[in-house]
Amino acid sequence: MKATLLGRLALLAIVPLVALLPLPEFWFTQLNYIGLYSLVTLGLVLLTGIGGLTSFGQAAFVGIGAYTTAWLTLNTELSPWLTIWVGLAITAASALVLGWVTLRMSGHYLPLATIAWGLALYYLMGNMDALGKYDGLLGVPALTLGGIDISRGKPFFIFLWLLVFLGAFALLNLLDSRTGRAIRALRTGSQMAESMGVDTLRHKIGIFLIAALFACVSGWLFAHFQRTVNPSPFGLKMGIEYLFMAVLGGAGYIWGAITGAALTKLMEDQLQVLLPRLIGTSGSFEIIVFGILLVLVLKYLPDGLWSLVARLRPPARRTGVPVDGPIDLPTRARPGHGEVVLQVQDVRKTFGGLVAVNDVSFEIRAGEIMGLIGPNGAGKSTTFNLITGVLAASGGTVRLQGETISGLRSRQIARRGIARSFQHVKMIPDMTVLENVALGAHLRGQAGALRAMLRLDRREEQRLLALAAQQLRRVGMADQMHELAGNLAMGPQRLLEIARALCADPTLLLLDEPAAGLRYKEKQALAAVLRQLRGEGMSILLVEHDMDLVMQVCDRMVVMEFGTRLMEGTPAEVQASPAVRAAYLGTEH
Known part of the structure; x- marks a missing residue:
């Protein structure tokens, strides 16, 4: 845990150090756009890559954040530092309503629904007189801190990328928790998760809300960075592009979000220059290249580019054995x-x-x-x-x-x-045996997403993992608790299911x-x-x-x-x- 904390502090320390480098202003502008895209893509990785819910409408939530701060700062005396909270509130209300309606759908209906409401919000923004219609709102005030303009160049770079890394760390904390295990079960193990007491619809709405709030923060920053807002960056094209970033970088990896955003932005700029020279005519040919690249990535590298890094350096997994002793968790009265x-x-x-x-x-x-x-x-x-x-x-x-x-x-x-096992084993292959078994103790914990993101759930998490380890010892699998569940033979998989059911008391x-x-x-x-x-x-x-x-x-x-x-x-x-x-x-x- 100390090594992880030191690594995160080192990443945060890199941000101001990069700002000291004698880079041209152009490259700081590029890095700022990459950071803005990364915030949206981080939410999409959680929603789509990990939660299994495909959304083409995230750009609309970026638009809500941008238009809210732009309109309020131009028409009222509210500070941008207050308008962000108004934007988050409007985004949360919109996401909860849309999520409640659309996330009950499955298959191709969910992506189609996200396209529909993404288009609806886009045309709403473009047809409201108060929002300037398609011309948008001009003259959005700068973002200042202590009288210093931080909406441009290096100051904006430092502020933005600290937010990006803090957002990434918050999502990593979330996935390493009771709530995170439930989220990771949504994509392939919903039936099993429900049988362990997980409210899958509630967790789907939860990650939909988190992804929307990340997009809103990006929109708030975008408005003060651009100093102007119009509907163009918030349409379906950008919704598809955000999803492309997540898939290219690695939809199942938090750091893949930043990788995908960086590659997409850099390629987009370079292709706009190189392709007209090669072809001899101008046009949006980079879109064709992106389409071809997406097909190749899906065929030959379906887990995205970050999966190559993960193969060279597999993600750190717990290796210590949780303490075996009295576990202070709620127990059920026996008949x-x-x-x-x-x-x-x-x-x-x-x-x-x-x-x-x-x-x-x-x-x-x-x-x-x-x-x-x-x-x-x-x-x-x-x-x-x-x-x-x-x-x-x-x-x-x-x-x-x-x-x-x-x-x-x-x-x-x-x-x-009542707890159960299944005739055909149901587990999450890319989670460890210990994490799979701890999923059975879901109802015996109380910590939610916010506490997990702030890492305030560690005491309860230690108890849940200790309980899972105890049940694994009970069925004779103590030496396999840190293996990936997908690597187990059929016999140990069935013992895993029994240990998981026993965790529910x-x-x-x-x-x-x-x-x-x-x-x-x-x-x-x-x-x-x-x-x-x-x-x-x-x-x-x-x-x-x-x-x-x-x-x-x-x-x-x-x-x-x-x-x-x-x-x-x-x-x-x-x-x-x-x-x-x-x-x-x-x-x-």
Whole structure:
């Protein structure tokens, strides 16, 4: 941590040192434009590259920041240092409304929606008399500090780039936190994140808001740097160009935002000079070159140019082992031994004319391992998904400790004490094993995005990581906690899922084929863990095809066939049942 802090302080110290270099004024102007673009692109990296939400409308938020300060400073006596807060407030309100409406969309509808509202804001700016229509607003006052004009040249360079680096550090802090893990799960693991209690829509709106606020700050600076504002820099063309910067630099990397902004600006200027000489005629030919370059980057370097740097110098990951000891985090009250924990009553699920689960009923008591078995296609995983809210039941009722949870969302059910693993392992491959497991403790933390960006969440973060390490030791994966999860074999991936579910401190644990891919010794270790959990009073619902494991650990079993409950009984009763043998092996004629 000390090395990281020193590195960041060194970067901040570089800014005034660069300002002392005897560079021509032209290059400071270029660096200032790169800094303005970098602020917008930083937000896009968080939104698009990490959060998986494509937006072509960020230029409109730049326009809101620019027009707000321009109009207020020209028509009122407000200082620019106050207009920034007005701009941020207007941007936040706009982003929250637009985000609430558009971020419920998925697929190609979301990018189309961002294009639509980006165009709408652009034409609104260009058609309002108060904003000067397409001629814009002229004579925006300079940005001054202590009577010194800092809206030009070297003073502006120092102020701007300190903001850029502080913004980058804030985003790095955010990603290295409880909220950051939830954000990083949005792109590829939304269903898993919801089952861990993450409100994915809220986090999508959150990163949309952060990206809009970064763009607003850029617009505020732009207005006082240019001293004039008109709609041209805030149209769809610039929205596409910002996205191009993020993709070129590396949409998944914070420092890729600055790389992409710098390369785009420098190439744009140089191509405007070189191409007319080569072709012999003038025109916007640089746009064609950018299009070709984007296709080549997407094909041969889809993670952007910064990924080359990341390969040479992989990002620093935690190597220390979190402290193993008492962890001061909220815990859930356990039901008394033998108390009914889960009641599934006449649950039914249909997909059109197909009945996947047909009026299945059973109950689980505290300190009991219930097996849910049956041939492939019997409806076991569908039943799991009905209990955990991944699927909405077509009929019947599910109760957890007497409270009806049918119809609740996955995150609401997780909050009430159910944690689960998945039939097909769900994890975030580019996060470490420790971070993946810590995602399971999301509901046991409270720190939000702002505290994380200011690094005020470190004490809670240490506790969450210590809890994750504790659960990894519990399942025998202590030596792999700092590996990238994507490097694990199938067996350890399943153990990771169990450790992640245990981090939630559940009342009821649902495990969907946890032994699939495990070796013999790993299965024996898993059986020992399950028995230990049962001894601690935890209730477990287990779907498994490994009959040896099921017979070893289960107290009772429900056998399903073709979506119906075939029978319920002890392992011995199930083994002795002719109906069960017929279901698995076929009826003997």
